[in-house]
Amino acid sequence: MTGASDRSRRVTLMDVARHAGVSRATASLVLRESPLVAEPTRLKVRDAVRELGYVYNRGAASLRMRRSHTVGLVISGLANPFFADFIEGVERELRPAGYVAFLANTFDDPERQGMLIRTLLEHQIDGMLIVAAAGSSAEIGVPPEAVDIPYVLATRPVPGVAASYVGTDNRAGARMAVDHLLGHGARRIAYFGGPEDGAARMERQAAVAERLAESESDLDPAWTVPSPVSTTDGQHVARALVSSSAPPDAVIAHSDAIAFGVMRSLRDAGIEVGTRCRVVGFDDVEQARAWSPSLTSVSVKAATLGGRAAQMLLERIRAPEIPPESLVLEPQLVVRESCGCGRDS
Amino acid sequence: MTGASDRSRRVTLMDVARHAGVSRATASLVLRESPLVAEPTRLKVRDAVRELGYVYNRGAASLRMRRSHTVGLVISGLANPFFADFIEGVERELRPAGYVAFLANTFDDPERQGMLIRTLLEHQIDGMLIVAAAGSSAEIGVPPEAVDIPYVLATRPVPGVAASYVGTDNRAGARMAVDHLLGHGARRIAYFGGPEDGAARMERQAAVAERLAESESDLDPAWTVPSPVSTTDGQHVARALVSSSAPPDAVIAHSDAIAFGVMRSLRDAGIEVGTRCRVVGFDDVEQARAWSPSLTSVSVKAATLGGRAAQMLLERIRAPEIPPESLVLEPQLVVRESCGCGRDS
DNA sequence: GCGCTTTCTTAGATCGATCTAATACAACGC
DNA sequence: GCGTTGTATTAGATCGATCTAAGAAAGCGC
Known part of the structure; x- marks a missing residue:
């Protein structure tokens, strides 16, 4: 009775509304925490959501909203442990903003990169974070006019591309x-x-x-x-x-x-x-x-770099009209043994 | 004229159809390589796609199709270089099958894992590949009846969960x-x-x-x-x-x-x-x-393991009714120096 | 009781694809 | 000329949410 269980059709907002005795529109407002809804109504809907085991369908929503809360994360080579930290930094920023990332690994191949970016675009991502494959020409693998969403280049500048960039000096x-x-x-x-x-x-x-x-x-x-x-x-x-x-x-x-x-x-x-x-x-x-x-x-500081890149991307998604900006972080030499310190000095 | 350019509304299948002088339905059939469409019509539509710079909207399609061609990849800790290889193996299988992966990093925290899985479900993923956070109880962080999509556990078995599993002995x-x-x-x-x-x-x-x-x-x-x-x-x-x-x-x-x-x-x-x-x-x-x-x-063999896990997931997405299966790969001792070989033997 | 806010709710259109069922048009046999 | 078959195309409903514009209900002043 209470569980969602194995009915073949998924529970939809319509079901929730019916179960709570309100309209689809009202149920929708409750989900989005709109202040327009009266408290008792809100509770009825919340209960219905819980009782039916309703799962929000972001796909359907973003069709209407024109925002998928999804970004593409295009990485040149995951095998490099640098990117583990980088991705952690990125995720730490994206998550609280309600975004999730599609991961794509290019193996430093510009052609593969183009393919992957095209696929990501079909999935209606709101933006992209790109660590460009070496040798990426001005088009980052796809005709630039096809990319009508904001993107940020990280770590690797791409000569001739006037996009936002976060990297190190x-x-x-x-x-x-x-x-x-x-x-x-x-x-x-x-x-x-x-x-x-x-x-x-x-x-x-x-x-x-x-x-x-x-x-x-x-x-x-x-x-x-x-x-x-x-x-x-x-x-x-x-x-x-x-x-x-x-x-x-x-x-x-x-x-x-x-x-x-x-x-x-x-x-x-x-x-x-x-x-x-x-x-x-x-x-x-x-x-x-x-x-x-x-x-x-x-x-x-890979994590910092990833974090800043993600911040910049979110900013651009919010306000796409702002002109591309560049952020160049100052590196720092961490002295250990391999340079000879602690051995001959 | 030819480029997609900066019109505010995205180019839709309707635009393509109009431009090619056919109906929406026909245009859709062409995109899906249906044999029903006559050759000359097919060409007209293909041209229109190219000329308008049309980008397929998978979000809209999956709303109708009930298949997003998207899977969740839930990892316990990206910092471990093991997962770089693992993910590469997973991607190598997913890509040719037309799937892309959402990446989620749990930092080995079952609570965070639950949150992430719920988010992934909202994004209408078709399945999940989970390297369970240590200490995941039987519910992998969400009530099991809420997870009505196939998933495969990798590397870490979760006691009490009767899901497909790929791991090592x-x-x-x-x-x-x-x-x-x-x-x-x-x-x-x-x-x-x-x-x-x-x-x-x-x-x-x-x-x-x-x-x-x-x-x-x-x-x-x-x-x-x-x-x-x-x-x-x-x-x-x-x-x-x-x-x-x-x-x-x-x-x-x-x-x-x-x-x-x-x-x-x-x-x-x-x-x-x-x-x-x-x-x-x-x-x-x-x-x-x-x-x-x-x-x-x-x-x-992290990459192999990831690949097999991905294969198994795709299989289950295609045919969800098949009972969960387990695959336990045999490990192999790779002998190098740290055990003393080449020093004392 | 009437008009006027203010607060809350909802019907119906919409996003961009797919899918079903129907139709138009040949070609064909008889 | 008529029914049949087969091929190529399409109108319209549909998926599950949001959004707009309008309606219902309640409160209030007079």
Whole structure:
């Protein structure tokens, strides 16, 4: 009697209204906490909802309301632990605002990204948070005029796209890393990994080269090898480069995930990390602290970044007419063991 | 003229039909590749779709169809790298079937899990894939009669719930780990971490105790400390236990994430991993191979597991009447350095 | 009792698709 | 020419909510 149970048709607002002895419209008002409804009526409806086990049909509602309370979350590669934190930050903002996220993983493939975005659009999302696949051209995979919902780019800027953006100051982060390594006496500094045509990688590399030039050194092009962002890839890249006759005495890795792989390859080659070769990563993921040696990393506070990106998106959904804005967070160098601190200083 | 552009109202199927000079119904048939439509008509409609930049409205469609092509993906803790692989496996199955996933992260909190599931249900998902929060009672957070859609439990069995389940043979995995450690001469074996009332943890712990009993040893209750599944937590748990007068000579960690933290604490306490204390993890995440020393781990092939779970869910969505089934995958011990192999054998 | 607010409720149109049942139009056999 | 069959198309109802505009009820002043 009381439970919803197994009737084939779902319980609808109409059923609730009938059961409470009011109209559909009134029942609807109660659900939306409208102040227009008198207290006794409100209670009757609430009871009916409970007794019938009614479940609100957001799909039907958003058809009318033109708002699905749904956003797309397009990520370049979930395997990177950075995104675990990032997504947590995003969710923490979305949830209280009544939004849920569709997750889409592009594996850093712009074509796949286009497909996924098209699918998300069909699901009537209200907005998108995009960590663009490396090599995304101006269209982020779909013709820009087709995307008539607000979106925010995170972490990876896409050249030529005038959308809102939240990211880190890559140049500043890279300079910090180089400065610190130079302070340790390192001179032969390499930049390992990162997607081939990723904007973040290019910015950081340029900053590294620039800083090295200032101290009359330079960045050997052979030491700037792109790679996908994973530990395994970091291991491969480093293995090839480290066995050369004159290996680098310091490595800046494009991400912590890559740095982990790099450190492993160094160890395998018999090169002690922190003394013969110093390593600095990017992202400051959770495991950086626990690794042996613990990883010095340029922290970009993934959760904060995700949170701010989500805030910005919600803002734009509320007021789409505001012009795109950019937010560049200042990174911070978290000094641990892999750079040599606590060993030689 | 040709582009969709910025008209305030979205382009609808009605517009497409008008533009192509056919009826709404016909246009709909074309979109769904119905063989009923004559070739010339089909082409006219296709052109109209392209010219107007029409985007299919799945929300409207599913209202009528009673199928949203959407599933919920409820995860206990994204921070665990295990789930990166798991989700990749899930997505790889869902995508080609035309499904997208809503992501929800419960932080291992049954109450939050209930809230999230209710929200997902409101969004008219067709099914759910749940990695239950530890301590989920029989209701997985919502009254079971309210959940009238198929769902599949993954990794964590929930006692008392007769739903489909995909997981690993925890007992077998635990026995493998113990066997291997015993073979190395370890006698004082601990089981560290895992959520307090998690079924997986209990199963494994029981198996460890059982196996130890067989070899006339036993599992010291003080050495079976629960903890959340993260590297930081693993570090904390181990720090406390390892500084005792008679520390264990081997540790089985509930997950690789925890094992990483444990190894760090061992190192900090001056205990060499692989000789004075051997460590085995669970999950075989990507970083296990690269860690120093590399982590011996009971592999549960997260991506495979996710994929199978997704397959099972899709199957149940297609045919909800089939009785719940269980799939228990056999784990595999991936031997690396942390157990002492390559050092003393 | 009448008009005028104020407060509460509701009928009916609407969002954008699908689905059913009906229809228009050939072609065909006889 | 008539019924039959088959192919291609469509009008109109429908899914389950919201929203507008209008109606009913109650309170109040005089």
